[in-house]
Amino acid sequence: MIKTLIFTLLFMSPLVTSASDFFSLSALKAADKKPLSPLQYVKATDDLLLAYRPYFPQQAQAVLIFLHGGGAHSGLSYNHIGVGLRDDFNIAVYMPDIRGHGSSEGARGDAPNKEQVWADINTIVQQARRRYPQQPIFVGGHSSGAGLALNYSSWQQRAEIDGYVFLAPYFGYKSETNHDDDKSERVGFSSVKTVKFILNTVSFGLLAGHDKAVIFHFPEQVLKNNPEIVTFNTVNMANALTPSSPDSQLADIGQFGLWIGAQDEAFDAVKVTAFAQEHAGKDRNEIKMLQDENHFSIILSGAKYIGPWLVRSR
Structure with missing residues (x-):
């Protein structure tokens, strides 16, 4: 059991040609500027303040709660999705900063336990339900x-929840959707302190939960320009973000939409789409590989793919 755990954890993080290549943000830098919605706050179940950015149309057809990627926050180009869905599709969008990230409170990159991170999503859903009692709610x-x-x-x-949205998704090491390149010639975007996960597992969660376990290798210039970026996840946070059984979890979802760029640097787009198609449990899903998009450019164009699917699926 322990040997299997060690093997799988060693390969749980995406590997890319280099950190600087992974963070080639030319598309984001050249993109038209979009307004960034001001932050609002709501109390979590443990009284910690969660920050979120709302993008509300005059007549909402549906609601999407959209979660940022690892180490990031809602202010890093995700407003392109919020503005696009709001203005072009009348979708109300809530973009939270995950606890310990961005302007949300909490120890950086950490959580009391994985369930608390999921409970925070419930808190945002409840906030949305109060404003939009009759509209379908999606999470992505x-x-x-x-x-x-x-x-x-x-x-x-x-x-x-009425459905789920997956954009360039990380389905976890169990999905085996990383690139197949020779690992000896690749530099990891992140590194994993395997022993921390083992210690947490064998102690039934009593030990190492708050220890730094996944380290993100952001380029120095990126960190200088974006000081709110979090450079690590603790064991607890990593466990909240890493799907435990992605095959059965996908199969159990009523409906979902998935889009990934064919040029995605983090995950193998062919493997991701094949995995989703194999394990999709319903016919109401949309799974597409987008030829000219990469891991970050898809943030700019995401609204035009997500929007029509949400309107059809509401």
């Missing part, structure tokens, strides 16, 4: 935010 995310959404979908205490 980009990269590891999509992994968080998938984990939430199988949590027994989740709110009632």
Whole structure:
């Protein structure tokens, strides 16, 4: 059991040609500027303040709660999705900063336990339900935010959700959707302190939960320009974001939409789409590989793919 755990954890993080290549943000830098919605706050179940950015149309057809990727926050280009869905499709969008990220409170990159991170999504859903009592609510995310959404979908205490949105999704090491390149010639975007996960597992969650376990290798210039970026996840946070059984979790979802760029640097787009098609449990899903998009450019164009599917699926 321990040997299997060690092997799988060693390969749980995406590997890319280099950190600088992975963070080639030319598309984001050249993009038209979009207004960034001001932050609002709501109390979590443990009284911590969660920050979120709302994008509300005059007549909402549906609601999407959209979660950012690893180490990021709602202010990093995700407003392109919020503005696009609001203005072009009349979709109300809530974009939270995951606890310990961005302007949300909490120890950076950490959580009391994985369930608390999922409970935070319930808090945002309740906030949305109060404003939009009659509209369908969807949950989704980009990269590891999509992994968080998938984990939430199988949590027994989740709110009632009408569907899920996965953009360039991280489905976890068990999905085997990383690139196949020679690992000896590749530089990891992130590294994993395997022993921390083992210690947490064998102690039944009593030890190492708050220890730094996944380290993100952001380029120095990126960190200088974006000081709110979090450079690590603790064991607890990583467990909240990493799907535990992605095959059965996908199969149990009523409906979902998935889009990934063929040029995605983090995950193998062919493997991701094949995995989703194999394990999709319903016919009401949309799974598409987009030829000219990569891991970050898809944030700019995401609204035009997500919007029509949400309108059809509401």
